[in-house]
Amino acid sequence: MAGAFWCIVEDDRQGRPKKVMAEILGEAARLGGGPVEAVWLTDKASEAGLTQLGELGATRVWLLENAAYAPYRSEVWSAAVAELAARESPRAILGPVTSRQREFLARLAARLGVGLAADCVALAMDGDTLVATRPVYAGKLLARVAWARGPWVATLRPNVFRPADAQGGRTAAVERPSLAAPTAQMTLVERREEASTGLPELAEAEIVVSGGRGMKGPENYVILEDMARVIGAAVGASRAAVDAGWRPHRHQIGQTGRTISPKLYMGFGVSGAIQHLAGMRTSKVIVAVNKDPEAPIFKIADYGIVADLFEVVPQLTTELKKLMEK
Amino acid sequence: MKILVAIKQVPDTATQVKVGGDGKSIDTAGITWIVSPYDEYAVEEALRIKEKRGQGEVVAISLGPDRVREALRSCLAMGCDRAIHLNDAAWSAVDTLATARALAAVVTQEAPQLVLCGRQAIDDDMGAVTAQLAELLGWPCAYWIMEEAVDADGKTVRAARQVEGGLEVFDLPLPAVLAAQKGLNEPRYPTLKGIMGAKKKEIKDVKAADLGLGAEPAQLAVLGLEALPPRPPGRIIEGDVPSAVKELVRALREDAKAI
Ligand SMILES: Cc1cc2nc3c(=O)[nH]c(=O)nc-3n(C[C@H](O)[C@H](O)[C@H](O)COP(=O)(O)OP(=O)(O)OC[C@H]3O[C@@H](n4cnc5c(N)ncnc54)[C@H](O)[C@@H]3O)c2cc1C
Ligand SMILES: Nc1ncnc2c1ncn2[C@@H]1O[C@H](COP(=O)(O)O)[C@@H](O)[C@H]1O
Numbered sequence: 001m002a003g004a005f006w007c008i009v010e011d012d013r014q015g016r017p018k019k020v021m022a023e024i025l026g027e028a029a030r031l032g033g034g035p036v037e038a039v040w041l042t043d044k045a046s047e048a049g050l051t052q053l054g055e056l057g058a059t060r061v062w063l064l065e066n067a068a069y070a071p072y073r074s075e076v077w078s079a080a081v082a083e084l085a086a087r088e089s090p091r092a093i094l095g096p097v098t099s100r101q102r103e104f105l106a107r108l109a110a111r112l113g114v115g116l117a118a119d120c121v122a123l124a125m126d127g128d129t130l131v132a133t134r135p136v137y138a139g140k141l142l143a144r145v146a147w148a149r150g151p152w153v154a155t156l157r158p159n160v161f162r163p164a165d166a167q168g169g170r171t172a173a174v175e176r177p178s179l180a181a182p183t184a185q186m187t188l189v190e191r192r193e194e195a196s197t198g199l200p201e202l203a204e205a206e207i208v209v210s211g212g213r214g215m216k217g218p219e220n221y222v223i224l225e226d227m228a229r230v231i232g233a234a235v236g237a238s239r240a241a242v243d244a245g246w247r248p249h250r251h252q253i254g255q256t257g258r259t260i261s262p263k264l265y266m267g268f269g270v271s272g273a274i275q276h277l278a279g280m281r282t283s284k285v286i287v288a289v290n291k292d293p294e295a296p297i298f299k300i301a302d303y304g305i306v307a308d309l310f311e312v313v314p315q316l317t318t319e320l321k322k323l324m325e326k
Numbered sequence: 327m328k329i330l331v332a333i334k335q336v337p338d339t340a341t342q343v344k345v346g347g348d349g350k351s352i353d354t355a356g357i358t359w360i361v362s363p364y365d366e367y368a369v370e371e372a373l374r375i376k377e378k379r380g381q382g383e384v385v386a387i388s389l390g391p392d393r394v395r396e397a398l399r400s401c402l403a404m405g406c407d408r409a410i411h412l413n414d415a416a417w418s419a420v421d422t423l424a425t426a427r428a429l430a431a432v433v434t435q436e437a438p439q440l441v442l443c444g445r446q447a448i449d450d451d452m453g454a455v456t457a458q459l460a461e462l463l464g465w466p467c468a469y470w471i472m473e474e475a476v477d478a479d480g481k482t483v484r485a486a487r488q489v490e491g492g493l494e495v496f497d498l499p500l501p502a503v504l505a506a507q508k509g510l511n512e513p514r515y516p517t518l519k520g521i522m523g524a525k526k527k528e529i530k531d532v533k534a535a536d537l538g539l540g541a542e543p544a545q546l547a548v549l550g551l552e553a554l555p556p557r558p559p560g561r562i563i564e565g566d567v568p569s570a571v572k573e574l575v576r577a578l579r580e581d582a583k584a585i
Contacts, residue, residue, distance in 0.1 A: 103469040106454035110461040115546030144549040185466035189495040249509035264584040285584040304562045319575040
């Protein structure tokens with residue numbers, strides 16, 4: 001019997017899986033290489049969260065509930081999941097690209113002595129093996145990769161894979177395996193929350209509005225935030241804007257920032273340098289507003305407007321508001 | 327305090343890369359090579375730790391072919407004390423795990439208190455070697471760090487890592503591994519004196535056999551490389567701003583179904 005496809009749960013630290021889990025569970029089911037199961041390391045799961053995982057298609061949830069699993073520490077998580085994997089022999093271990101899963105799944109792969117494919121944008125079964133496609137060289141090329149042996153460990157880029165539809169009534173069997181007591185080396189000193197803007201996370205957002213040097217100064221980003229609020233978008237920035245101190249580092253999109261793949265990217269006063277494109281070229285629809293018709297971003301934009309962004313943005317916000325109110 | 331910095335040499339970010347004749351690797355003709363940008367943050371941070379403590383040694387280490395000497399030389403010019411070059415045909419098709427194994431063998435020999443790496447190498451964009459190295463050594467690891475401070479006794483490091491929604495600050499007992507994120511510092515440029523001085527510093531060539539390692543098959547193999555499929559041609563929406571904006575919103579809703 002083929003082993004299961006494990007999906008490592010990314011949660012909101014309040015006991016609920018994040019939205020991106022629908023994509024991971026959906027892709028695991030679509031591959032059809034084995035039963036779809038969730039592995040959830042948390043200090044406290046919620047009933048609603050377990051129900052949600054079942055409705056999204058997990059047939060079983062391995063619930064690893066222990067105070068030591070939060071905050072996340074790679075040495076603790078990888079020891080626990082490696083122990084469970086030795087017992088259950090999963091066929092694949094998948095998780096979304098988030099800061100912690102990128103680290104955790106790499107560390108787990110080393111512990112299991114198997115390969116890791118990070119930031120995949122496509123997966124396919126080729127007979128009896130899994131083949132992954134992932135961008136390399138700043139997204140200029142795509143590499144197809146395969147594992148020498150299993151379990152196949154991979155992280156999947158958010159917003160790329162088709163999410164599973166939640167089906168009421170589908171439930172997952174919840175297993176609480178007993179594992180060796182966790183031993184942590186790192187201790188948490190503090191967590192500094194960033195001020196909540198009420199806008200979505202950059203890496204997960206379905207729509208991203210981004211401002212470059214053309215924004216002219218930090219005070220002007222409010223016009224992008226106003227637009228973002230209307231359409232539920234995250235606000236990003238180019239490196240020029242970040243290095244000028246207008247926006248925090250975590251908002252930077254590009255080769256030395258975040259890689260995003262939203263349904264819609266709208267760039268304002270962004271020239272489209274190759275290092276910026278590296279972080280957003282897999283967006284489904286790209287809009288560019290720039291007053292220079294020669295700006296390279298127009299080469300990859302689906303829609304472009306050659307105009308002053310300070311004229312376009314307020315009008316666009318008004319039009320979008322009208323649309324949303326319909 | 328001894329600090330090891332693992333650096334990778336990668337194509338310059340603005341370089342055009344083309345698929346090579348084997349269909350699995352890039353054509354290296356005409357490529358300008360640089361130290362991976364995140365690794366420069368790691369080098370800079372290591373130098374700052376040493377300067378702050380007033381003593382210590384910073385060793386740059388890299389695995390790769392002959393050309394990598396140049397990248398190590400530029401780390402020496404920035405101020406690293408010496409360099410180790412893992413240069414062996416046995417490592418010509420390494421994956422992240424095999425790279426981490428080789429680095430771990432050197433770390434075990436050198437016994438530093440701290441290893442600094444970059445968040446990810448911008449050629450393979452894996453972001454994996456750091457965590458894998460920590461696992462092989464059994465050391466704690468902090469990813470995507472934005473700040474760090476080694477305590478006066480050199481027993482622990484306090485590191486702030488970037489996570490979704492904020493920063494998490496941890497104490498890690500040394501020895502430990504840290505992965506540098508952009509924002510940690512501003513890397514220095516080598517001075518002329520640094521560049522001259524680098525010529526006299528040691529770059530030690532190390533073979534797999536020196537580390538008791540053989541050629542191991544990669545756990546993750548590249549089957550093929552291809553150029554990104556081109557995007558369908560776009561459309562510049564002409565006209566005055568009010569009508570262009572209206573048309574854009576219509577097209578996004580009705581044609582692209584993006585909002
Ligand atoms: C190693 C390395 C890594 C890098 N990593 C990144 C990265 O991760 N992300 C990134 O973004 N960059 C990165 N860069 C920098 C990159 O090369 C560019 O310098 C940067 O992206 C430029 O930002 P920009 O488009 O905002 O600014 P500019 O290139 O200066 O463009 C500003 C644009 O705004 C337009 N404009 C000005 N005023 C208006 C107006 N009123 N209305 C409309 N349009 C207007 C101008 O026509 C221009 O096209 C990296 C560079 C290096 C060397
Ligand atoms: N060949 C190499 N030699 C030395 N260090 C490396 C090498 N490959 C990766 N690293 C280190 O590991 C980090 C992550 O690399 P990667 O997992 O390839 O994205 C890099 O930023 C380097 O610090």
